[in-house]
Amino acid sequence: MSSSSAPVPVLTYFNVPGRGEIARLLFTIGKVDFEDKQVVFEEWGALKPTTPFGQIPILQVGDTVAAQSAAIDHYAAKLAGLQPQDPLQALLVDQTYHFVTSDIHTALISPTAKLAGEEQLKARQALSAPGGPLKSKLAQLEKLVAGRSGKFIVGEQLSLADLSVFNFLGMLKSGFWAGIPADVASDFPALTVFRNQIASLPEIAAYYAAATDELRVKGYRPDEA
Numbered sequence: 001m002s003s004s005s006a007p008v009p010v011l012t013y014f015n016v017p018g019r020g021e022i023a024r025l026l027f028t029i030g031k032v033d034f035e036d037k038q039v040v041f042e043e044w045g046a047l048k049p050t051t052p053f054g055q056i057p058i059l060q061v062g063d064t065v066a067a068q069s070a071a072i073d074h075y076a077a078k079l080a081g082l083q084p085q086d087p088l089q090a091l092l093v094d095q096t097y098h099f100v101t102s103d104i105h106t107a108l109i110s111p112t113a114k115l116a117g118e119e120q121l122k123a124r125q126a127l128s129a130p131g132g133p134l135k136s137k138l139a140q141l142e143k144l145v146a147g148r149s150g151k152f153i154v155g156e157q158l159s160l161a162d163l164s165v166f167n168f169l170g171m172l173k174s175g176f177w178a179g180i181p182a183d184v185a186s187d188f189p190a191l192t193v194f195r196n197q198i199a200s201l202p203e204i205a206a207y208y209a210a211a212t213d214e215l216r217v218k219g220y221r222p223d224e225a
């Protein structure tokens, strides 16, 4: 989709799905040329001070370098044609995106990343327990997905909303967060059907069929029939 004269965006993130995966999917599905720079943890120390906020993902477009996954994902979604032009439709896409990435990932799960060992496991088990905060957010997400009127979360077109939910469910199912059981969302039937629906879209299925790392193989492919 990028015109031949436009600089090719360079996405830099760790070599895991995490907060870089939605942009990777958006660029890939939207057929936007991009460079997927995946760094290993050993390279991070040297890179960190060169980034705007000491964090990744970052996106470089020509001379411009920007951080913040939400900003990057929205930019990528616009280039990919996966953010609706209609403001009301975009509002609904964004409510889903921010619910998953901010209210669940950042507010509930990220604080446990700072804990170590047994303390981290305990915190994550408490989050995921029946009646715990993660289950309660998943129940809200289940309601939103089950109650949709169209094929996708917002209407009949795939959007940033679907990819953000898909990535979050993929991270859970892959066991990305040690201590959160990989099957924590499996008692939510609409989420399971939805994850399989998105995983089975031809471009997405092809992307993960080519993946060889454990997280993507475990979490992002359709369930075996």
Ligand SMILES: N[C@@H](CCC(=O)N[C@@H](CS)C(=O)NCC(=O)O)C(=O)O
Binding pocket: 018, 019, 048, 054, 055, 056, 057, 067, 068, 069, 070
């Ligand atoms: N609000 C930021 C958070 C970014 C963030 O937490 N990045 C983590 C990886 S997911 C990171 O760079 N960790 C390494 C560090 O902080 O040194 C965003 O959404 O991009």
